[in-house]
Amino acid sequence: MPSDERPLVMISAGTYWYGPRMLDHHLAHELARYADVVYVEPGTSVVSRWRGSTAARAACGPEVESVEPGVQVLRPRVNPMMERRLGKPLALWLIRRSMRRAGRRLGRPVHALVLMSLNPLFGSVGERYRVFYAGDDLAAGAGLMGISDPGLAGRAVTLPRQADIVVAVSPPLVDSLRSAGVEALLIPNGVDVPHFSRTVKASPDPAAVELGPRRVGFAGHLGDRIDPDLIAAVADRDCTVLLVGPRQRGAGDWLEEVLRRPNVHWLGLRSYADLPSVLAAADVWMLPYDDSAFNRASFPLKLLEYLAAGRRVVATDLPAVRWLDTGLIDVAHGAAGFADAVTGTLGRPLTAAESADRIGFASSHGWTERVRPLAEQMGLST
Incomplete structure (x- = not known):
């Protein structure tokens, strides 16, 4: 009161x-x-x-x-x-x-x-x-x-x-x-570090796990700030792509086209409380944003949320990524380079020490x- x-x-x-x-x-x-x-x-x-x-x-x-x-x-x-x-x-x-x-x-x-x-x-x-x-x-x-x-x-x-x-x-x-x-x-x-750090001990979301191996995700608003070519390039590498979040106006055409791929799945909007278990379902999470004036001026919440979850991150080269100034985010250029970065990180098991480093970094940005x-x-x- x-x-x-x-x-x-x-x-x-x-x-x-x-x-x-x-x-x-x-x-x-x-x-x-x-x-x-x-x-x-x-x-x-x-x-x-x-x-x-x-x-x-x-x-x-x-x-x-x-x-x-x-x-x-x-x-x-x-x-x-x-x-x-x-x-x-x-x-x-x-x-x-x-x-x-x-x-x-x-x-x-x-x-x-x-x-x-x-x-x-x-x-x-x-x-x-x-x-x-x-x-x-x-x-x-x-x-x-x-x-x-x-x-x-x-x-x-x-x-x-x-x-x-x-x-x-x-x-x-x-x-x-x-x-x-x-x-x-x-x-x-x-970032709310106590909330997202629960990911390392959370049971992975079963609906996501059953969709396939080599899981890579994006969690956020599905709209025109996303570069669909980056998602398509990742899907072409036999990855299971998880898209989590609300669909915005204007996302219809590219999103429907991407979702026609058998290895790209929209999990819908998940509650904030459920995000740790969703993030636990994949070792690699993406920021596949295009180079627009809106994106350059933004500071995406998900960058630090991914890190606080102890996950690996692949992102396009945006000012917010550069401001964080950390090697814990893999920065990629172009569709092929983005897919290379994702598959490269998938090829290495995510260790407990790596997750701890990411959570430790995020802890200074609470x-x-x-x-x-x-x-x-x-x-x-x-």
């Missing part, structure tokens, strides 16, 4: 609470060490009940729900067609009203409002600190997420300028903000250490 003695922080999240566990969730969990957190979900309308499962669950859930110690979820109800040009102003007004009502119910001023989306919500609740948190280049990735909003690119510039504190997860995002005249605090994504500098900037203390 919230405590009247603790500061109040609101997070305008870009994802639903009961969807795949993303940066928004980890930030809310960590900030709850310092403050009571209201996690503001994207708005839902009556139409959301017939959309994807996470949106439908949010639309049918209570307006306010306590989900873990120190964290409440707020579910603003908005108008249909909320992302259309004519519907957006009303949707934003309804979200602001919902946030103000939540603040009044808790009976405390809002210490900080953290924007993790590009909705112009600063000033909605009289917050002391305005924090802009750039977890991705949302303007560059709008097409990947099925968002058609002509004002998105402009807000990606104006909102950071309105903030007291700006955070970016990758050096390219820091550089992009600096070029727009905004200084940002670099806080790369972290979420608690990542979020502490932001809490300090926001004037929060435990």
Whole structure:
């Protein structure tokens, strides 16, 4: 339950609470060490009940729900067609009203409002600190997420300028903000090491094990940021390829084509709690991302999650990989090179010492250490 003695922080999240566990969730969990957190979900309308499962669950859930110690979820109800040009102003007004009502119910001023989306919500609740948190280049990735909003690119510039504190997860995002005249605090994504390190003792997921030998996997959103040629090249080497995660809009054509291969299997969306057993089903996990502006600006959560699971990792050459600066990630170029790297790692048994090295490396990138500098900037203390 919230405590009247603790500061109040609101997070305008870009994802639903009961969807795949993303940066928004980890930030809310960590900030709850310092403050009571209201996690503001994207708005839902009556139409959301017939959309994807996470949106439908949010639309049918209570307006306010306590989900873990120190964290409440707020579910603003908005108008249909909320992302259309004519519907957006009303949707934003309804979200602001919902946030103000939540603040009044808790009976405390809002210490900080953290924007993790590009909705112009600063000033909605009289917050002391305005924090802009750039977890991705949302303007560059709008097409990947099925968002058609002509004002998105402009807000990606104006909102950071309105903030007291700006955070970016990758050096390219820091550089992009600096070029727009905004200084940002670099806080790369972290990892829940205690959770993922359970992989080394977990029983491998039986549904994955029975699919075949030489198992290689990818866990994450299945969308257009993936290079399908890399997956196809790996499949051509007689590997059993496991794809784990939700299918995004735009992934239909390439994903269906890849899944026609008898040795490529989609395991669907697995819960966060089940990921250790899923990761235990393969020794090698991939980051088969293409070289796009969105990917270059990102810091994929799965990089450190794979390592914290004690697994081997093969990835394309992205700034986030270079920033980690470790030989524990095999960096590959081109489809043939990527497949060579995967099959090369498959040819060697994964030892307990190797897994321990990877977990040890990941341990220096835990979420608690990542979020502490932001809490300090926001004037929060435990």
